[in-house]
Amino acid sequence: MKLNYLMPTKIVLGENCIFTNRALLGDLGKKALMVTGRNSAKQNGSGADAVKALETNGQSYYLYDKVMSNPTVDCAFDAAALAQREHCDFVLVIGGGSPMDAGKAAAAIAVSPVEKSAFFSTTFTKALPIAAVPTTAGTGSEVTPYAILTNDGAQTKTSIASPAIFPRYAFLDPAYMKDMGSATTINTALDALSHSIEGMLTIRASVFTDPMAKAGITAFAECVPALKAGTPDLAVREKLLWASTLGGMVISNTGTTAVHAMGYRLTYFKNIDHGRANGLLLGKFLRFVAEKEKAIGGNRIGEILGAMGLENLDEFEAIMDALLGQREKISNEELENYAEASINAKNITNTGIRPNKAELLSILKGSVDLRNGVFGL
Amino acid sequence: MKLNYLMPTKIVLGENCIFTNRALLGDLGKKALMVTGRNSAKQNGSGADAVKALETNGQSYYLYDKVMSNPTVDCAFDAAALAQREHCDFVLVIGGGSPMDAGKAAAAIAVSPVEKSAFFSTTFTKALPIAAVPTTAGTGSEVTPYAILTNDGAQTKTSIASPAIFPRYAFLDPAYMKDMGSATTINTALDALSHSIEGMLTIRASVFTDPMAKAGITAFAECVPALKAGTPDLAVREKLLWASTLGGMVISNTGTTAVHAMGYRLTYFKNIDHGRANGLLLGKFLRFVAEKEKAIGGNRIGEILGAMGLENLDEFEAIMDALLGQREKISNEELENYAEASINAKNITNTGIRPNKAELLSILKGSVDLRNGVFGL
Numbered sequence: 132m133k134l135n136y137l138m139p140t141k142i143v144l145g146e147n148c149i150f151t152n153r154a155l156l157g158d159l160g161k162k163a164l165m166v167t168g169r170n171s172a173k174q175n176g177s178g179a180d181a182v183k184a185l186e187t188n189g190q191s192y193y194l195y196d197k198v199m200s201n202p203t204v205d206c207a208f209d210a211a212a213l214a215q216r217e218h219c220d221f222v223l224v225i226g227g228g229s230p231m232d233a234g235k236a237a238a239a240i241a242v243s244p245v246e247k248s249a250f251f252s253t254t255f256t257k258a259l260p261i262a263a264v265p266t267t268a269g270t271g272s273e274v275t276p277y278a279i280l281t282n283d284g285a286q287t288k289t290s291i292a293s294p295a296i297f298p299r300y301a302f303l304d305p306a307y308m309k310d311m312g313s314a315t316t317i318n319t320a321l322d323a324l325s326h327s328i329e330g331m332l333t334i335r336a337s338v339f340t341d342p343m344a345k346a347g348i349t350a351f352a353e354c355v356p357a358l359k360a361g362t363p364d365l366a367v368r369e370k371l372l373w374a375s376t377l378g379g380m381v382i383s384n385t386g387t388t389a390v391h392a393m394g395y396r397l398t399y400f401k402n403i404d405h406g407r408a409n410g411l412l413l414g415k416f417l418r419f420v421a422e423k424e425k426a427i428g429g430n431r432i433g434e435i436l437g438a439m440g441l442e443n444l445d446e447f448e449a450i451m452d453a454l455l456g457q458r459e460k461i462s463n464e465e466l467e468n469y470a471e472a473s474i475n476a477k478n479i480t481n482t483g484i485r486p487n488k489a490e491l492l493s494i495l496k497g498s499v500d501l502r503n504g505v506f507g508l
Numbered sequence: 509m510k511l512n513y514l515m516p517t518k519i520v521l522g523e524n525c526i527f528t529n530r531a532l533l534g535d536l537g538k539k540a541l542m543v544t545g546r547n548s549a550k551q552n553g554s555g556a557d558a559v560k561a562l563e564t565n566g567q568s569y570y571l572y573d574k575v576m577s578n579p580t581v582d583c584a585f586d587a588a589a590l591a592q593r594e595h596c597d598f599v600l601v602i603g604g605g606s607p608m609d610a611g612k613a614a615a616a617i618a619v620s621p622v623e624k625s626a627f628f629s630t631t632f633t634k635a636l637p638i639a640a641v642p643t644t645a646g647t648g649s650e651v652t653p654y655a656i657l658t659n660d661g662a663q664t665k666t667s668i669a670s671p672a673i674f675p676r677y678a679f680l681d682p683a684y685m686k687d688m689g690s691a692t693t694i695n696t697a698l699d700a701l702s703h704s705i706e707g708m709l710t711i712r713a714s715v716f717t718d719p720m721a722k723a724g725i726t727a728f729a730e731c732v733p734a735l736k737a738g739t740p741d742l743a744v745r746e747k748l749l750w751a752s753t754l755g756g757m758v759i760s761n762t763g764t765t766a767v768h769a770m771g772y773r774l775t776y777f778k779n780i781d782h783g784r785a786n787g788l789l790l791g792k793f794l795r796f797v798a799e800k801e802k803a804i805g806g807n808r809i810g811e812i813l814g815a816m817g818l819e820n821l822d823e824f825e826a827i828m829d830a831l832l833g834q835r836e837k838i839s840n841e842e843l844e845n846y847a848e849a850s851i852n853a854k855n856i857t858n859t860g861i862r863p864n865k866a867e868l869l870s871i872l873k874g875s876v877d878l879r880n881g882v883f884g885l
Binding site for chain 1: 509510511512513514515516517518519520521522525715716718719720722723727746750753754757
């Protein structure tokens, strides 16, 4: 066996952990570029906590609070230009996946001469130091070397990967999620689940990532009753945050699978939330892998179900159905286009048991409520 | 809950991985201080592989091959003085726990003005970059921030801890262990097992360390038949190496327990191998914790046994007995001294269910073959 493992981010977890551990921020420089979305960092208290920590340290900051959902390359370049203009020493990203993606990309762009048009083909070898404060429990981006931006040229979302954009510090405070609505809570939790499950189904799954993946899957499963009831308390919020960070530690080393390859299309073309898109696809993808395992051997699906405390995929799909509700209607023709477009994604070659184009289409068809087709309605 | 997690070392695993990944070494500077024991790096091929990688990179090195078992502070200072005199940019440590401890300490001393007498009370904040090549599967030191040296002042072994001495890279090649004798194989495997088990029994065990601990414990358990038979093949060697590195990742974040506190005394006064010392103590320590859990609740021992696929502690002790063979004879008076000396060790306060002095003595008595006493003979 050959494998590599790296996850250098220092994680601190606990209520009020930014302020308690503000000395870590103090090591990063005199001035921060603080990158957030338009509202959430203001509403959930994370922005104020970060400002209090910086000010107590005698550090200054410049706020870039314009990151949209599914951020663009333009957005990351705008933030990077501000980091340069304002002579920022580090980037403090606060938010869900979108501010983290934009902020991490900006940290790399700010110290790397690169044209916008060459962004996705650039290998970034350096970046401003990054500190990350997740305000959702899904992306795991606080512990990954990835930034995922909308790629209009390829009509999908595309990730850049560089060890330079591993955040130096991740501050995990579940209190920022306590007023999060049910749909966001579920969608982000599905993203976290998908990371751990997909990690186990990649060609790079290893003895160093499987234990964390299984722990993340188990943590998600323990939260299912509260997710269904729509009443996660702070203890559940914290567990969802574990699940998310564990999922990030996993995919930092394994990458993702066909689920993400297809999910990015659903997000790009149908504006389906990223975590929900993965959740829609998981059940049928696991059925596909389970069928193949019957023929060629392997028990990954059994291990995943075991980590969830489930007997079979019917139970798994019942949970997904309960959490997802009514599925989106998408035409057969559109799904054929997504299968065609996904088959060459790098996540496909990273998938352990790799679907062909017809199998991708079959998974897609089974995953949505077809307007014209053999599955669903 | 509050927790911290950090393990920034990049791990590469596989046969011939030093040479294959020599570009990583190339990033560390022009000249290495290579730190080894007197013989093993020459005999098992690791030294030659490292030299080949360095020379192919155009890097030079100075060899310090004088590290003894249970290395002294003098030894670490000697190596550090050579690193300074020879203008070495980084330290390449190759060996079992002893060369790693000495080399990691030397990397810190070489860039930190410190008197020998103040060594154990110094907080090291910087070190030369370190690359580590383990040639035993036990210590996990290739992924820890610890260096453990003989402390004559305190009549024990004492660790220093600093994030600065986390190795930058760990090269795990199981081939270096293929000719290792049975006693060393077993003793080092027991050290790895002890790290994962102890990690689960500290006050700092967490959702980020328990999964790795259980995976390390399971990997050890799967190797028990080969360890008993004395015939580990390369696949078993690789699994033991996983177990060791997983154990290191665990204790990097949890520290150790009363087992290590007592074990260091057995090593200091009786020259009992470090891994064996822990192995001698594990069974009775787990009995102690299990008894307390009956009274105050908890199921850590059940989880540990579950990870090993065992039903009860009788089965656990039978494995330990088979691997340890005849136990050392130590007088009651000596054991009383060890209990007295151990009770104030920092590992004791780190223990989740903490034994008092009488309980330490009872564990010690139950763990050795008493010359004068109520247990054993």
